[in-house]
Amino acid sequence: MKHSEQLIQQVWEKGRANGEIDSNLWREDECGAWISRADYGKTDSDFGWRIVNVTPGAPDTPEHLRPFHHANGYDLPGGQPKRHITADRTGIATFEHTFQPRNRKV
Numbered sequence: 485m486k487h488s489e490q491l492i493q494q495v496w497e498k499g500r501a502n503g504e505i506d507s508n509l510w511r512e513d514e515c516g517a518w519i520s521r522a523d524y525g526k527t528d529s530d531f532g533w534r535i536v537n538v539t540p541g542a543p544d545t546p547e548h549l550r551p552f553h554h555a556n557g558y559d560l561p562g563g564q565p566k567r568h569i570t571a572d573r574t575g576i577a578t579f580e581h582t583f584q585p586r587n588r589k590v
Contacts, residue, residue: 487535491546492524495535499551504581515567517553518585527554530587553587 487495499511499519509521510531519533526532532554535544540560542548552558557566572588 487544491544491549492535494546495549495551496521496524498546498549499533504583505585510585511551512571513552513556514550514558514565515553515556516570517556517567517587518571519551519553520585529554531585555589 496511499513500516501507501511511519511521513519513533518531520529520531523529523532525534527534533551534554535549536552536558537544537548538550538558538560539548550558552565553569555569557568558564559566567590569587570590572586574588
């Protein structure tokens with residue numbers, strides 16, 4: 485389904501902003517994976533993302549839609565995110581800032 489730029493932006497803004505990185509460019513999905521605003525719809529990108537309806541039988545309106553890394557998804561019957569990719573913080577101390585987003589398989 486083709487979404488309007490306005491709807492894409494509304495869903496993008498539901499992604500988790502991280503104060504360390506420009507939230508206009510980078511956010512995290514519900515599984516903690518980094519997504520890039522410029523990579524919407526790109527399944528060949530490490531930071532590509534898609535829009536997922538998380539409410540069974542609901543219309544594709546902003547209140548029912550969430551941004552997910554293209555490899556992640558949502559289990560409608562279980563009501564839980566399905567995580568296959570998450571942010572990679574290997575080697576980064578808890579007190580250090582992340583300036584270079586990276587992901588890893590779970």
